[in-house]
Amino acid sequence: MPACGICKRIRAIFFRSLRVSPFILLNHDETLSSVFTLAHEAGHSAHTMLANDHQPLATADYTIFVAEIASTFNEHVLLDYLVKHAETKEQKISLLESAINGILSTFYRQTLFATYEYRANELVQKGIPITADALSKIMIELYDHYYGLDIRKEHYKPYVWAYIPHFFHTPFYVYQYATSYSASLKIYQNVRLNKPNAMKDFLGLLKSGGNDYPVNQASEAGADLTEKETFMAVINRLNDLIDELEKTLESR
Numbered sequence: 001m002p003a004c005g006i007c008k009r010i011r012a013i014f015f016r017s018l019r020v021s022p023f024i025l026l027n028h029d030e031t032l033s034s035v036f037t038l039a040h041e042a043g044h045s046a047h048t049m050l051a052n053d054h055q056p057l058a059t060a061d062y063t064i065f066v067a068e069i070a071s072t073f074n075e076h077v078l079l080d081y082l083v084k085h086a087e088t089k090e091q092k093i094s095l096l097e098s099a100i101n102g103i104l105s106t107f108y109r110q111t112l113f114a115t116y117e118y119r120a121n122e123l124v125q126k127g128i129p130i131t132a133d134a135l136s137k138i139m140i141e142l143y144d145h146y147y148g149l150d151i152r153k154e155h156y157k158p159y160v161w162a163y164i165p166h167f168f169h170t171p172f173y174v175y176q177y178a179t180s181y182s183a184s185l186k187i188y189q190n191v192r193l194n195k196p197n198a199m200k201d202f203l204g205l206l207k208s209g210g211n212d213y214p215v216n217q218a219s220e221a222g223a224d225l226t227e228k229e230t231f232m233a234v235i236n237r238l239n240d241l242i243d244e245l246e247k248t249l250e251s252r
C-alpha cells in the first residue's frame with residue numbers, strides 16, 4: 001500500500017499558502033510497484049488541487065475515506081492500460097497476479113482486520129479483560145472464518161494483531177481501505193460502462209473536498225456504500241481478473 005495520508009494534505013495547504021507549485025515526493029525505483037505508487041499519489045494530488053480550487057479553506061481538506069477513492073481509481077485505470085498493452089504473456093500474467101494479490105490484501109485482509117478491531121472493542125464494552133490470549137483467540141477465529149486457515153499451526157501468526165501498526169496508532173482506519181477500494185471500483189465500473197455523467201460525478205467528488213459526510217460524497221459520485229452492489233464491484237473485478245489469468249495461462 002503506497003504511503004500517503006494526512007501529513008501530505010497539510011503540506012499541500014501549507015505550500016499553497018506559499019504559492020509553491022504542487023509536487024509529489026517519491027522514492028521511485030523503476031519497479032512496477034513504483035509506477036503504481038506514482039499513479040496512486042497522482043490521484044491524491046489531483047484530488048488536493050481540485051478540492052483547493054473549488055472549496056474554501058474550511059472545507060478543502062478531505063477525509064481518508066474519500067482520499068483513497070481518488071488514489072485507487074488511478075490504480076484501476078493503470079492496471080487495465082498495462083494489461084491491454086502487455087508485450088508478452090509473462091508480463092500479462094505478472095500484472096494479473098499482482099492485481100489479484102492486491103485485492104486479497106486490500107479488500108479481504110483489511111476487512112478481517114476491521115472485524116478484529118470491532119470485536120476487540122466489544123471486549124471492552126462487555127468488561128472482559130484484554131489479554132494477549134483474548135486477542136489471539138479473535139484472530140484465530142477470523143482466519144478460520146475468512147480463509148479456512150488454522151493459524152495456530154504457525155508459531156507467531158496468532159499474534160498478528162501485535163504487528164499491525166494501524167491498530168495502535170490509527171484506530172478504526174483499516175476498514176477504510178476496503179470501503180474506498182469498493183467505491184473507486186464501482187465508480188470506475190460506471191465510467192467504463194459509459195453511465196451518464198459517471199466521469200463528471202467522479203470529478204465532482206474530487207472537487208467537493210470535505211464539504212459533506214463521506215458516505216454522501218461517495219454516493220453522489222456513483223458509489224452508494226449502503227448498497228451491496230458497491231461491494232460486489234470488487235468481487236466481480238476479482239472474478240474477471242481470475243478468468244483473465246486462467247485464459248492467459250491456457251493461451252500459447
Ligand SMILES: [Zn+2]
Binds near residue numbers: 002003
Ligand atoms: Zn493513498
